[in-house]
Amino acid sequence: MTDPTGRNAKLVCRRLWKLYGAEPLRRLRERGIDLAAADPADSRRVATELGLIVAAGNVSFEVEPGECFIVMGLSGSGKSTVIRCLSRLVEPTAGEVELDGKSLLAMSERELIAVRRRRMGMVFQHFGLFGHQTVLENVAFPLKVQGIGRPEREKRARETIELVGLKGREESYPWQLSGGQQQRVGFARSLAVGPDLWLLDEPFSALDPLIRRQMQTEFLNLKRMLGKTVVFITHDFLEAVYLADRVAIMREGEIVQIGTPAELMLRPATDYVRQFTRDVPRPMVLTAGDIAEPLGGNGEIAAGAPEVRAGTRLAEILAQVSIHAPTLTVVDPAGRPVGRLTPQSLSRALGSAERPA
Numbered sequence: 001m002t003d004p005t006g007r008n009a010k011l012v013c014r015r016l017w018k019l020y021g022a023e024p025l026r027r028l029r030e031r032g033i034d035l036a037a038a039d040p041a042d043s044r045r046v047a048t049e050l051g052l053i054v055a056a057g058n059v060s061f062e063v064e065p066g067e068c069f070i071v072m073g074l075s076g077s078g079k080s081t082v083i084r085c086l087s088r089l090v091e092p093t094a095g096e097v098e099l100d101g102k103s104l105l106a107m108s109e110r111e112l113i114a115v116r117r118r119r120m121g122m123v124f125q126h127f128g129l130f131g132h133q134t135v136l137e138n139v140a141f142p143l144k145v146q147g148i149g150r151p152e153r154e155k156r157a158r159e160t161i162e163l164v165g166l167k168g169r170e171e172s173y174p175w176q177l178s179g180g181q182q183q184r185v186g187f188a189r190s191l192a193v194g195p196d197l198w199l200l201d202e203p204f205s206a207l208d209p210l211i212r213r214q215m216q217t218e219f220l221n222l223k224r225m226l227g228k229t230v231v232f233i234t235h236d237f238l239e240a241v242y243l244a245d246r247v248a249i250m251r252e253g254e255i256v257q258i259g260t261p262a263e264l265m266l267r268p269a270t271d272y273v274r275q276f277t278r279d280v281p282r283p284m285v286l287t288a289g290d291i292a293e294p295l296g297g298n299g300e301i302a303a304g305a306p307e308v309r310a311g312t313r314l315a316e317i318l319a320q321v322s323i324h325a326p327t328l329t330v331v332d333p334a335g336r337p338v339g340r341l342t343p344q345s346l347s348r349a350l351g352s353a354e355r356p357a
């Protein structure tokens with residue numbers, strides 16, 4: 001699908017519903033509800049009256065090529081349901097999922113299996129490794145399923161194992177590895193087929209905090225290096241703001257807000273979102289560009305004002321200048337002025353006060 005700006009979304013999820021309970025579509029129809037056309041609030045109300053569980057209710061988002069899109073929500077909010085619907089491991093009740101403009105819901109079982117095997121890489125919380133197979137066999141497995149001969153699949157598996165930092169452990173069994181190493185095998189296995197969509201369902205939740213932080217950094221490096229389009233599920237807001245280009249916050253099967261980490265922090269749509277943003281160390285997440293004030297009417301910049309790149313984190317700026325510093329000129333990567341950073345905007349961003357709309 002092409003969005004209004006003419007860009008092509010890699011993945012589109014539109015008006016997706018997943019209702020648990022007996023014969024949801026028939027029973028909703030009897031009550032005059034067509035999920036595709038009805039007002040979502042009416043659909044939800046009637047579904048609830050019928051005793052159905054709304055695991056996903058009217059979920060819509062688009063993911064750009066190369067974007068890391070994180071779905072964040074507390075337990076039971078519907079995150080796993082959504083990510084499973086994207087690959088049809090869970091069959092949606094209604095809605096649309098498109099990968100590169102092609103409907104996944106319209107695909108035959110055969111086509112779907114081919115897409116899953118060749119174009120999607122999936123990582124799960126509990127690693128999902130085969131305990132009786134070596135690291136090499138685990139990673140080569142998806143290639144074996146594709147019918148690729150042993151020499152080629154082992155070559156590719158070894159390359160991917162090296163990519164995730166496990167060179168030398170090819171002959172180990174999962175039980176001989178730490179949790180972090182096991183998840184690296186999970187990553188390698190999901191990447192071995194060279195997928196263009198990488199789906200990760202709470203990949204770090206089972207890891208100790210320190211290992212988790214290390215794996216998050218390595219995930220970011222891998223993601224940057226490989227340029228994959230990512231949909232990532234987490235219940236940890238800090239993890240989401242650290243890793244995401246954009247975050248969708250879910251509650252009771254619905255998306256409450258979608259935005260960049262900075263947008264969620266500076267302009268939370270509801271108190272629910274605001275609660276998550278409270279504990280985030282703002283200087284570590286917000287950048288000069290996020291809080292820059294517009295330049296004057298004719299793009300004037302203060303004469304002699306020191307420059308700072310738009311992508312510079314506030315923590316870095318604070319380490320160099322005092323909060324009482326003069327106004328800074330914010331410049332884009334080409335050095336063009338794009339805004340200004342005043343002591344007031346800086347202190348407002350660091351306090352709890354939100355930026356005026």
Ligand SMILES: Nc1ncnc2c1ncn2[C@@H]1O[C@H](COP(=O)(O)OP(=O)(O)OP(=O)(O)O)[C@@H](O)[C@H]1O
Binds near residue numbers: 020074080
């Ligand atoms: N197979 C099922 N049958 C009935 N209800 C289900 C089923 N799977 C999920 N649900 C319900 O759907 C809702 C969303 O569940 P889901 O697992 O998607 O949430 P989640 O945000 O991923 O939670 P968690 O982080 O605990 O895994 C919950 O109320 C859950 O009980």
